[in-house]
Amino acid sequence: MKKIGLTTTVPIEIWMAGGYLPVDLNNIFVTSANYQKYIELAERDGFPKSICAWIKGLYGVCVDEDIKDIVGVIGGDCSNTKALVDLLEYKGINIFEFSYPYTRQKEDIKKEMDKIMKQLKVSAKEVEKIRIQLNEVRSIANELDVMTYKQDKLTGFENHLILVNCSDFEGDVQEYKKYLLNKKDEAAKREKIQSSIRLGYIGVPPMTADLYDYTETLDSRVVYNEVQREFAFPRHILAKDIYEQYLDYTYPYDSKFRIEEIKKQIEIRKLDGLIHYTQAFCHRAIDDIIIKANLDIPVINIEGDQQNSLDARTKLRLEAFIDMLKDMKEQ
């Protein structure tokens, strides 16, 4: 099957109906033991220091892994993607341009999706069939998410991994479904995880995934992974069709819509504080201003760059933040 590289979550149902196998380039980059080689490859080809590590990593993966086709999301995701896509096209990679409309109107997202369906010569009916199959698997991922915060059965890192991989189901939907079902059975038999402080993680998935284990050494646990959860479409049951499903996906639209959902989850999951992760040189760091102004619980902003583990200063800041949450809770 021909691979289609993804730079972010997109309606993969359409490409799958067209015979493509979606591969999330972010996951290849961040899980590689030698992830720095992708960044170095981009910098050798001329990427400046002041461009985010994810963009360089995505470029490096495309070139090094000989990816021939990618979906370039030029609206609603990342302001750097347009330039990345231009460069990759110049390098001979075939680009499917897709945009999440700023308006968040059904007719606008329909236009975008129908354009791709036409390009791939697939019908809405074929796409819908795949959407139903994928939503079955997404439902299991969402059940595991509920087991994380309601039954305290999963760690923050497990929750992150299960949800983030719903962007491409690790390249094999049926195998991923089996993995999730086994995980569900195994987790149900576990003892509850005890931790005094319940944290939420918001923002792009981290380069520094060790933050989950680190917070757990401090008697706290992440029980909400905002963007990763959106990758698993937790409200898909409410969508009548693929257009509505991808309209009800908070990440690519305005922050008001996103913050409403975060507020709901703060209540439901009884969160004590939030970690807002931003990436160095990312425009999304500006969101921190709106987030802090609109949320009523303590928020710490931590920034990652090219390293895939927390530095000493960030560890110290997290420790002080969690100590403060404990003091607040005791009071």
Ligand code: SF4
């Ligand atoms: S972290 Fe920000 S700049 Fe980097 S790829 Fe993601 S959205 Fe773009």
